[in-house]
Amino acid sequence: MPAALSVLRQRLWRQYRALARRVRTMTSQGPLTPGSFYLLQRRCGKPSCRCARGQLHRVWVLTRSEAGQHKLYTVPADQRAQVRHWAAAWRRYQRARARLIQQITALIALADQIAEAQRVQWPPP
Numbered sequence: 001m002p003a004a005l006s007v008l009r010q011r012l013w014r015q016y017r018a019l020a021r022r023v024r025t026m027t028s029q030g031p032l033t034p035g036s037f038y039l040l041q042r043r044c045g046k047p048s049c050r051c052a053r054g055q056l057h058r059v060w061v062l063t064r065s066e067a068g069q070h071k072l073y074t075v076p077a078d079q080r081a082q083v084r085h086w087a088a089a090w091r092r093y094q095r096a097r098a099r100l101i102q103q104i105t106a107l108i109a110l111a112d113q114i115a116e117a118q119r120v121q122w123p124p125p
């Protein structure tokens with residue numbers, strides 16, 4: 001079925017170009033750092049502290065897993081904007097990476113369909 005084959009080929013090359021764009025996006029993120037950056041609010045445990053009355057301690061942190069260990073780093077005020085930016089770049093990279101895996105899987109599925117459409121029966125029945 002030559003018409004179906006040419007449609008499949010068009011889809012495959014479209015998918016291939018989308019894949020190239022994804023790789024470009026992934027590799028042009030700039031500096032990044034793994035982890036989640038967020039405002040942690042907590043009680044210190046001292047009964048006389050203001051946090052015991054509801055005014056929680058607030059600290060900006062970066063958390064990540066390192067060699068299976070959950071790590072938490074306090075981010076100094078003067079580095080907050082930078083770390084926020086790097087962590088956001090990391091998140092974008094991870095999202096793009098997940099999409100790339102989906103796209104590669106779709107590309108392989110199309111290549112398989114093309115191979116199937118071109119398959120010959122040998123030896124003949």
Ligand SMILES: [Zn+2]
Pocket residue numbers: 043044045046049050051052057
């Ligand atoms: Zn406290």
